[in-house]
Amino acid sequence: MDTVTPGKLNHFLCPMICVRKVQNKVIVAISDALSNRSCNRPIPSKHFLSNKNCWAPILTRRRLEPIGSRFLSCYRNSRLLILQSVWLIFEANRTGLEKHKVRILKQKMELLGINCHDSCIPGNYSNLFCPKCKGGRSIERSLSVHIVEDADFAMWRCYRTCCGWAGQAFADGRVTNEGMNIIFKVSSPRQITAEGIILEPIGEKLIAYFGDRMISEETLRRNSVMQMAGNQGIIAFTYRRNGVLIGCKYRTMEKNFWQDKGTEKWLYGLDDINEATEIVIVEGEIDKLSVEEAGFRNCVSVPGGAPQIVSTKDLPSWEMDKAYQYLWNCKEYLDKVSRIILATDGDVCGQALAEELARRLGKERCWLVQWPKKDHSSCFKDANEVLKCLGPNALREVIETAELYQVCTINQLI
16 A cells, blocks of 8 residues: 555555455455455455545555456456446545535525525525515515535525515625626516526726726715626626616627617616606716716616607607607606706707607706817717716716706707
């Protein structure tokens, strides 16, 4: 046994096979494998060491004599026993590590109120009681919990549409993401599909990107701005309603935008106007964050772009008003607002968007922001440009001095 090296696979010949002498070598095997040996020689228990589920014989060097063809047959069998032994030892170690990670995951989930039981095993889905909604009136097991096969992480989601609580816990030192890291594609107000995408907290690269635009890390955290998992160049603006994730809009630093196909349209920052009687509407998510830096949290952004021109047709019914469906989806929020400040972009498209919004929301309760002059021939384009160039106080003043929409339109005609 002098040649045994820790961490390496060591080949020996089995002393329990009837072989007298083969280069003074022996084979180390575990009891399960030795039970299939070709000889019936008993193995004294004192010759074994145990380590949990693994057993190995204590062997000494002895002089043996060859016995021809019988030795060759035993030698081939012994090599198979070695492979079986190594595999059994590997499986035992892997199982022990997996159990340890599962125990950590369950402890982390129990801290959030998720009571895991013995049926929560890697690779399976378990339906448990949601600690947030308590299963509703029917007290149903609406929380789907899944531990991945290698037990590296666990994820959960409540399938009740009025709850939708979701999150992830990790077996390593990463922080548990509660209700933030799983965004589900929405195909209708009452149905959330199983398809989704995993997001992660925003990284240093995007924090610096927003910093150049005068948007603080605190504002990013409050609005749950994240990034696509594994890609620090793709921003994920998470849309929420009553704290529940209802959609996500993606943006690259090169200003490419997209949303998952079939995503229901809502205003971005909807929870910030839940109790507001006066709101600000902007044209993009970054502008919403910029207005917050100026001290206004009662701000929302439209989810899509602006039209090229103002429609000359009569307003369609809400079922047919597809381009502005987000206004109808948020009707219960907008109906109780008495004053709406439109801070859309200052270009032609932004002006067209302001007109279309005012037509639907009522021009009598709309005010329009007039962006300050950049130079003798042009004005600043949007809220973020004013924030970067003039600072938060200037942006705040611009919003506070917005004019009644009907007065602005009359002045433009004159």
